Amino acid sequence: MFVKLLTIVFFFSLLSQFPKSFSQILNFTYNGFRPPLTDISIQGITTVTPNGLLKLTNYTVPKTGHAFYTKPIRGHGIAFVIAPNASLPYATAGPYIGLFNIANNGDNTNHVFAVELDTIRNTEFDDTDDNHVGIDINSLESVKSSPAGWWDKKGQFKNLTLISRKRIQVWVDYDGRTHQIDVTMAPFTKDKPRKPLLSIVRDLSSVLLQDMFVGFSSATGSVQSEHFVLGWSFGVKGEAPRLALSKLPKIPKWDPKKIDIFYNDWMLMASIFFFPFLLISSLIFLVRFIVRRRRKFAEELEDWETKFGENRLKFKDLYFATEGFKEKGLLGSGGFGSVYKGVMPKTKKEIAVKRVSNKSQQGLKEFVSEIVSIGRMSHRNLVPLVGYCRRKDELLLVYDYMPNGSLDKYLYNNPEVTLDWKQRIKVIKGVASALFYLHEEWEQVVIHRDVKASNVLLDPEHNGRLGDFGLARLCGHGRDPYTTHVAGTFGYLAPDHIRTGKATTASDVFAFGVFLLEVACGRRPSQIHSESGERVLLLDWVFGLWNEGNILDAKDPNLGTAYDQREVEMVFKLGLMCSHSNPHVRPTMRQVLHFLKGDAVLPDLSPLDLCQLGMPGINHGPSESGMFTGGSSIVGSILSGGR
The missing domain is CATH 1.10.510.10 (Transferase(Phosphotransferase) domain 1)
Structure with missing residues (x-):
């Protein structure tokens, strides 16, 4: 199975003025994250691997992961994420990257600044593509974004694939006097390019409170992914210190040869010693598979739905029409659900299926009744409603597919x-x-x-x-x-x-x-x-x-x-x-x-x-x-x- 994996080496530089009496040490460098990590708190599914990798997410979906420097940073400061607290308990996973939720996204009272490295395109946030870097202020609708990449010495733009399993360096610089924010990227073996990937002038004095906390936030969604931070350098009143790249921990490797050797040995042992056990296990698995499949496609038709007749479609047909509602068939998503393209198995009719949730039984009954009534309308400038499907707390509305999109x-x-x-x-x-x-x-x-x-x-x-x-x-x-x-x-x-x-x-x-x-x-x-x-x-x-x-x-x-x-x-x-x-x-x-x-x-x-x-x-x-x-x-x- 292919898993999205993103690895970064992160630098932060801050040019600002502080009171003369201010004596807090604001510089720190992590060439890997080896225990004991007394100054970093981790929440959610974030862990530290034995070899010193800060592993923000694992294969669990949908979950969030956070890692914050526990000491507050005072003055004009920016890191991968800056928040007023050393945790984000109300943030959600998926497209909100563990930073916000559907209610507070875009709220100026968040006081959150972040630099996102996004590998999923979310149209509701105006994402340009599924491989971009963005500057976010209180919202996941970036104030400026760009496809991931870097500028070489000849002034040519080179693409960087965030999920290439290759290590990437990221620099974020903020000048508290000129208010200039620069985000720069480069491959692991390259020096910091002279030209930043993103550059914008923005006064953050209204965003940042007196005490702020710097750290990292990540989340998983419908696609399994892993996100690693290899090293972190933070500097004030000058460039962040260089990390010792040679000392940084290695990322997990994928070795197909070892997998093949293990597979062959296992097959040999199974054929000699465990064939009876394998046969019994297979029978048990088959029975459980059949039971789960029946439960998966089970539907409950209530009395009030009988009058709708052919307007109700089978969930099983819609599941196979959309190939299990896979992400590759996603046409769009928003606050009221996601829309998938599908092809009905028997008729080969192209459809668009919208999935919405409704936990109110009475509201659902009225909703279905109206939707079916609307489905009887016929006009050349209306998208025909083919029918609906109801399963547990989920409602699926099925429309004719429009090939030219919205x-x-x-x-x-x-x-x-x-x-x-x-x-x-x-x-x-x-x-x-x-x-x-x-x-x-x-x-x-x-x-x-x-x-x-x-x-x-x-x-x-x-x-x-x-x-x-x-x-x-x-x-x-x-x-x-x-x-x-x-x-x-x-x-x-x-x-x-x-x-x-x-x-x-x-x-x-x-x-x-x-x-x-x-x-x-x-x-x-x-x-x-x-x-x-x-x-x-x-x-x-x-x-x-x-x-x-x-x-x-x-x-x-x-x-x-x-x-x-x-x-x-x-x-x-x-x-x-x-x-x-x-x-x-x-x-x-x-x-x-x-x-x-x-x-x-x-x-x-x-x-x-x-x-x-x-x-x-x-x-x-x-x-x-x-x-x-x-x-x-x-x-x-x-x-x-x-x-």
Whole structure:
């Protein structure tokens, strides 16, 4: 079996100023980690091997491992990970690398700085690939990242494979006066390159508290892996001392010859002495295998599910369709589950299977009932729901597979393949048509609650199809929806939805407005400013350009020159109208569709007109009437409405 293995030699250098009375010794060097380790505490599955390797993780999944220097470091300091405590008890494994969890990731009160060496690509954190180095500040969405590698003396970039089983050197330097952070890598036998792999200027004074602890954090997930630290050098007011590379412990070796010799000897002994025992053991194993297999695929069909008939699929079929939900078939993952590609064994139909967890029995019953009802819908711009499967606390939703993937991969991070304006406006009209069908044309009102680019899939003809109905809710025409809690994605949530907890067709229109700007701009609905570190909402940015008379400057540069300026400008203004904080100002999807098809002309509104719309005679809170009045108005609108 192939196991991911990552080995590093870590240097840390700090240039900073301390009070003259400060006498704490801040320099230490570990040429291997041989006991007794009086100044290093280890937690989780971290161990120290007999030959002096700091083994952060083993084959246990999913688990975390930590190793921290027990004495606090004072001043501006950075290590592989800096945290306010010498342990991270609430951090989780898998994609959170033992640093954060789903609740606190991105929270500025974490006061955590880290340099990640990541061998898994997690799209929810905007990872570039599965072999990268990133600088993380309070979040696993790196402020800067790069494929792993180093710059040789000729100025040529050389790739480094983190899981090559080869030893790697890593240097992290921070200057407390200039606030420059440098991360440098090199093979084990090379000197420190002059040019760093990553370099960024960032003032960490707001991140680091007076007393901080330095150390290492690691975690295992769906892939078995081992992570080793061979040596660690920490220095203040100058470069970290060089490690004695020749004294560092060796990593475990994989010797196929020894395995073959052992295998042959074992077979000889087994054939002579243990054949009867082997036969009995094989029979016992076979019986246990059959029993476990039956338990593995066992399903319990409850009475309330009988009416759904053919909508329920067998877990066994989905298991084999996805080859056991292996990582190679993973199409994407997020807060509501993971999606796998599969091929049904009998029909050879390509499917996409989403796995979600639901421990509420009553909630599960209502959820399945609605999902099956939604599965009866038929529209050319909806991703067909094939059926569902329920097993223990797990729910699996099965959709038709869309070969061109989700729309977001054509919009962000300089994609290799993008869409021209004709293709984008076709997708926009398709999604608008789908929402109109959900809101007005079907037998019940369907509120999607999660309209965004990543939930729009492209079929072979690049038609936009709205999918992922995991959050959708139904209600009768002319009735209020019964939802009383906020659900959806930050950046797409309407202020009225956040404030009341009630999702409506108007909150879907708000999300569609953000989606319009997202597609036309090629930007995410919220981004962290590279210099200030502040979160900037797409709505504010586009409205600011419109207010300056330069709204077309917001268009995606990848569009080129082949586009209709009036149509692009109309989409921008329609997006801002749809995402107005006052739900009474937002058009219905029927009106939106008329505007997009040219059956109706969008009102010729100025930025001031849009700010004043709906105010007279309507009792708005400050979160609604203050929309589009300044650079942070939308942020204030959302926060004041939701707290």
